[in-house]
Amino acid sequence: MKKRLVVSNIGMLATPTGNGPRSGPRQGEILVLEDAWLAAEDGIITAMGQGQAPEDLLREAQVLDAKGSLVTPGLVDAHTHLVFGGWREHELAMKRKGVPYLEILAQGGGILSTVRMTRQATREELVERAQKALHTMLSLGVTTCEAKSGYGLDRDTELKQLQVMQDLEKLQPVELVRTFLGAHALPVEYQNDREGYLRLLTQELIPYIAKERLAEFCDVFCETGVFTPEESRRILEAGQAHGLKAKIHTDEIDALGGTELAGQLHAVSAEHLIAATDSGIEALAQGGTVAVLLPATSFYLNKPYARARDMVQAGVPVAVASDYNPGSCPSLNLQFVMNLACWNYKLSPQEVLTAVTVNAAAAVHRADQVGTLEPGKQADLVIWDAPNLDYIFYRFGENLTRTVVKNGIPVWEA
Ligand code: IZC
Ligand code: ZN
Secondary structure: OOOOEEEEEEEEEEOOOOOOOOOHHHOOOOEEEEEEEEEEEEEEEEEEOOOOOOOOOOOOOEEEEOOOOEEEEOOOEEOOOOOOOOOOOHHHHHHOOOOOHHHHHHOOOOOHHHOOOOOOHHHHHHHHHHHHHHHHHHEEEEEEEEEEOOOOOHHHHHHHHHHHHHHHHOOOOEEEEEEEEEEOOOOOHHHHHHHHHHHHHHHHHHHHHHOOOOEEEEEEEEEEOOHHHHHHHHHHHHHHHHOOOOEEEEOOOOOOOOOHHHOOOOEEEEOOOOOOOOHHHHHHHHHEEEEOOOHHHHHOOOOOOHHHHHHHHOOOOOOEOEEOOOOOOOOOHHHHHHHHHHOOOOOOOHHHHHOOOHHHHHHOOOOOOOOOOOOEOOOOOEEEEOOOOHHHHHHHOOOOOOEEEOOOOOEEEE
C-alpha cells in the first residue's frame, strides 16, 4: 500500500513553480496559496489545494497539521565544502590583522592547511564530522546539499572524500550532490610541476571519477595564484568530455575571465562572482549559467557583496548558497544566508526564496525533482514557525523551522 502524507491547515504555501531556473522578473514570481493543503504518496507530491484537505485523502494518511503556518519547499544548499578534516581557527588572529585570504594560502595555510588535516583523517572520522553538519543543516530546513571534494589534492584523498559523501547518503536523509574539485589548489608535491598536476586531473582522476560515477560535477577554483582561466578551461573541458557537468569558482577575489569562460562552456553554474564585471554577467546570461552567490563569504571575508540585482536585471538566474567550509565561511546556516541576501543583495523575499529552492536546484541539475511544491516533485518541504514569507526574512539569528520533511517523511521536528 502507498504511504500517504497530508500536510493540512497551511496558513501560507509559498513556492516557485516549474522545472528549470527562473530569471529576470520570474525570479520574484511566487505561487502563494493561503489556507492550503498538500498531499504526497510514496514521497512524491500528488495534489495540493485550498480549504479543507479532501476526506478521501485524509483516510489512511499521516497527517501533519501546519497550524496556520508558512510552508515552503525544502531548501537546497548548492555550494558547500562539506567534507573536511578540521577547522582553521588558528588563522583567526591572522585574519583579524587583515592578512588576505590568498596570502594565507600562498604561505601554505588556508586550503592547504585543511588538505593536511583531511589527508590524515580516516573515512570514518570524515563521515562523523560531516554527518553532524548535515544534521544541523537539516534542522535549518536544508533537504538537498551539494558537496565538493578538493581537500585531498591527491588520488586517494580525493576519492576518500567522494566515498564519504556516498557513505553519508546511506546514513542520513539530506540528499547529496557530489562535485569533484581536485582543482581547488596546487598541492605542495606539485609546486614545481603544474603541468604534472593538470595531467593527473585531466588524464587520470576525471576519467576515473566519471567512470565510477563518484561525482556528477567538475569544479575549478579560478583565481589569482590558484588556476588560470586557460587551465580552468582545460580541466572543465576534460570533465565535460567524460560527462561531468561544469561548475566554476570565479571572481571570488579577482576578475580573471573565469565568468566569461563559464558562459562560453555553458557551465551549469558559476559561483562567488563578487568581482564579476558587466561582460561576465552578460556571458552568464548568454550561456544559460546559474549564478550561485555566497553572501556569508562576503560577510566573513569583509568583502563587497556580489551584484545580485544587476544579474537579475540581466536575466541571469540567481541562486544563493552557504559556501560552508573551514576557511572563508565556517557557517552552514542557510537561514542567515537568506537574511544576508535580502539585506545586502537587495533581493526581495520572493527572489531569495527562488534563489534557495528552484534556482539552487537548477544549479545542481535537480530542478525537475526538487525546489518547488508541485505534483510530480519530491515531497521535500519545511513547515516554518512563521505565519508568512516576510516573517522568515524579518527575523534572524535563530532557527525558524518547525518540521522538515524529506521524500514525504518528517525527518526533523523542533
Ligand atoms: O577552504 O578556503 N574559496 N575555496 C575557494 C574555499 C574558499 C574554501 C577554503
Ligand atoms: Zn567554494
